[in-house]
Amino acid sequence: MAEFSNDKKTIFSGVQPSGNLTIGNYLGAIKNFAEFQDEYNCLYCVVDEHAITVRQNPAELRRRTYETLALYIATGLDPEKNILYVQSHVPCHAELGWILNCYTMFGELSRMTQFKDKSAKNANNINAGLFTYPTLMAADILLYQTDIVPVGVDQKQHLELTRDIAERFNSVYGETFVVPEPYIPKHGAKIASLAEPTKKMSKSDENENAVVRILDSKDAIIRKFKRAVTDSDTCVKYADGKDGINNLLTIYSSFTGKTIEEAEREFEGKGYGDFKLAVGEACADALAPVRAEFDRLIADKAYLEAVMKSNSEQAYRIARKTLSKVQRKLGFTQIR
Ligand code: TRP
Numbered sequence: 001m002a003e004f005s006n007d008k009k010t011i012f013s014g015v016q017p018s019g020n021l022t023i024g025n026y027l028g029a030i031k032n033f034a035e036f037q038d039e040y041n042c043l044y045c046v047v048d049e050h051a052i053t054v055r056q057n058p059a060e061l062r063r064r065t066y067e068t069l070a071l072y073i074a075t076g077l078d079p080e081k082n083i084l085y086v087q088s089h090v091p092c093h094a095e096l097g098w099i100l101n102c103y104t105m106f107g108e109l110s111r112m113t114q115f116k117d118k119s120a121k122n123a124n125n126i127n128a129g130l131f132t133y134p135t136l137m138a139a140d141i142l143l144y145q146t147d148i149v150p151v152g153v154d155q156k157q158h159l160e161l162t163r164d165i166a167e168r169f170n171s172v173y174g175e176t177f178v179v180p181e182p183y184i185p186k187h188g189a190k191i192a193s194l195a196e197p198t199k200k201m202s203k204s205d206e207n208e209n210a211v212v213r214i215l216d217s218k219d220a221i222i223r224k225f226k227r228a229v230t231d232s233d234t235c236v237k238y239a240d241g242k243d244g245i246n247n248l249l250t251i252y253s254s255f256t257g258k259t260i261e262e263a264e265r266e267f268e269g270k271g272y273g274d275f276k277l278a279v280g281e282a283c284a285d286a287l288a289p290v291r292a293e294f295d296r297l298i299a300d301k302a303y304l305e306a307v308m309k310s311n312s313e314q315a316y317r318i319a320r321k322t323l324s325k326v327q328r329k330l331g332f333t334q335i336r
Contacts, residue, residue, distance in 0.1 A: 004041050004083070004314070004318060005041060008039065008040050008041045009039075009040050009041070009147040009148060010040060010041040010042075010043070010144055010145060010146050010147050010148070010178075011033075011036050011040045011041070011042045011043070011146065011147070011148045011149070011150065011183075012042075012043045012044075012045070012140065012141050012144050012146040012148075012149055012180075013029060013033070013043075013044055013045070013149060013150050013151065014044070014045045014046075014047040014050070014087070014137065014140055015029070015030070015044070015045075015046060015047065015068055015072075016046075016047050016050055016051050016068075017046050017047070017048055017051055017061060017064040017065045017067070017068045020064075020067075020203060020213045020214070020215060021068070021071055021203060021213065021214050021215075022191070022201050022202075022203050022211050022212060022213055022214065023191060023201070023212045023213070023214060023251065023283060023287075024152070024190075024191035024200065024201035024202075024203075025203065025214070026075065026214050026287075027191055027251070027254040027255075028152045028190065028191060029150055029151070029152060030071070030072065030075045030077075031075060031254075032150060033072075033075070033076075033077055033082070033150065034075065034076035034077055037077065037078060037081040037082050038081065040148070041083075041144075042077075042081070042082040042083065043082070043083040043085070043144055043146075043315060044072055044077060044082060044083070044084050044085075045085055045086070045087050045140060045315075046065055046068045046069055046072075046084075046085070046086045046087060047087045047137075047140065048061060048065055048086055048087055048088050049087045049088055049093065049094060049136060050087070050133060050136060050137065052129065053118075053127065053129040053130040053133050054118070054122055054125065054130070055125060065086055066298065066301065066304055067294075067298060069084060069086070069304055069307065069308065070294050070297040070298045070304060071214060071215075071290075071294055072084050073293070073297055073307070074290050074291075074293035074294040074297055075214075075290055079307045079311060083311045083314055083315050084307060084311050085308060085311040085312040085314075085315045086308055086312060087140065089308060089309075089312035089315075089316075090312055090315050090316045090319055092139075092143055092316065092319035092320055092322075092323045093136065093139050093140055093143065093319070094136070094139075095139075095323055096139035096142065096143055096319075096322070096323055096326065097132070097135055097136035097138075097139040099139075099326060099327075099330065100135040100138050100139050100142070100165055100169075101132055101135045103165055103168055103169055103172075104132075104134075104135045104138075104161070104165055108161060108164070109131055109132065109134060109135070109161075112133075112134055112157060112158065112161070113157060114133070114134075114154065114155075114157070114158065115130060115131060115133065115134075118130055133158075134158045134161050134162070135165070137155075137158050137162065138158075138161065138162040138165045138166070141159075141162050141180050142162065142165075142166055142177045142178075142180075142322070143318070143319040143322045143323065144315075144318055144319065144322070145177065145178040145322060146178060146180045147178055147180060147181065148180065148181055148182075148183045149162075149180050149181070149182055149183060150182075150183040150184075151182055151183070151184065152184070152190060152200075153184055153190050154190075154200060155182075156182055156184065159180065159182045162180060163179050163180065166178070166179045166180070167179055169326075173329040173330070174329070176322075176325060176326060176329060177322075191247065191250065191251060192243060192247040193205060193207075193210040193211065194209060194210050194211070194212065194224055194225070194227070194228040194229065194244075194247070195207050195209055195210035195227075195228075195229055196210065196229065197228075197229055197243035197244040197246070197247045198243050208224075209224055209227050211224075212224050212225070212283065214287055214290060214291070214294075215287075215291055215294060216287075218284040218288070221280050221283050221284040221287070222277065222280035222281065222284060223280075224280070225248070225276045225277070225279050225280035225283065226273075226276055226277065226280065228244060228247075228248060228276055228279075229244045230242075230244040230245055230248070230272050230276075231243075231244055231245060233245075234271060234272065236249070236263070236264060236267035236268070236270065236272070236275045237264055238260050238264065245272075245275075248275065248276065248279050249263050249264070251279055251282075251283065252275075252278065252279045252282055255279075255282040255283050255285075255286040256282050256286075
């Protein structure tokens with residue numbers, strides 16, 4: 001079982017089970033997680049409660065929850081060293097989420113760009129959960145007295161709100177929550193769509209050619225990179241206005257560990273076709289072992305359920321402590 005120590009800093013991150021994870025999720029977040037497991041207390045949560053802010057098919061949600069957990073483990077996160085669990089298995093998240101709703105302003109939530117984007121996309125289902133999504137996310141983070149939150153840049157605004165909520169609560173009730181810091185990796189933090197390289201690669205994109213998924217076959221990966229939108233120039237160089245090429249260089253550099261400059265030199269005098277093929281191959285090769293491990297794990301439901309159970313019990317014990325402290329400070333009566 002993961003050792004949770006007061007001497008270590010705590011890292012928390014959440015991933016939605018709402019779609020097949022992309023190389024954007026992998027390079028921007030999950031791939032970096034394994035580096036932390038010895039030095040930090042690490043919690044990674046499959047956020048099924050966040051997922052239902054947009055309509056989900058129940059069978060698919062269930063399947064993807066298992067898959068997301070299996071994928072975390074397949075990417076190198078050891079469930080003995082990290083707390084890997086499912087949000088709805090720890091009721092403290094929803095409870096603290098409610099409390100934090102009462103310490104978050106309507107105006108603050110109205111300014112969240114993700115809310116505006118998702119409302120535009122789901123115009124017939126602008127539900128209250130979509131609006132208060134960031135307070136549940138704040139609860140996820142604050143329950144564990146988190147120091148560091150690795151997130152993609154698109155989640156930075158939610159993290160800033162989390163900090164504001166924590167500071168507000170602390171200023172009214174005295175030190176209660178650790179105020180968390182974002183951790184945004186330099187490269188690969190923001191992988192763009194292969195079809196519209198000015199937009200983030202999104203796991204829910206309707207155009208499958210825009211998105212490379214961690215579990216895509218080698219053939220699919222190569223094909224998608226071949227079709228990636230570039231520009232009418234012919235030079236593999238990172239530059240303003242070359243969003244497609246910049247994105248491919250970022251992906252190549254993240255998978256190979258080479259710097260952008262090294263990659264530029266490698267492809268000097270070569271065409272976009274050669275470059276795209278090399279990016280596809282680097283990506284497929286790096287993901288092959290992840291996929292093999294995933295296939296093994298997903299066939300072993302009993303193991304995944306044992307991980308869910310033991311890790312959520314451990315998460316619960318930590319979360320419960322913070323929640324009790326909050327409830328005491330608020331003036332809730334305590335009978336246990
Ligand atoms: N909102 C995050 C996303 O869509 C997922 C998430 C939920 C999360 N709770 C979190 C991320 C807490 C970091 C910390 O990517």
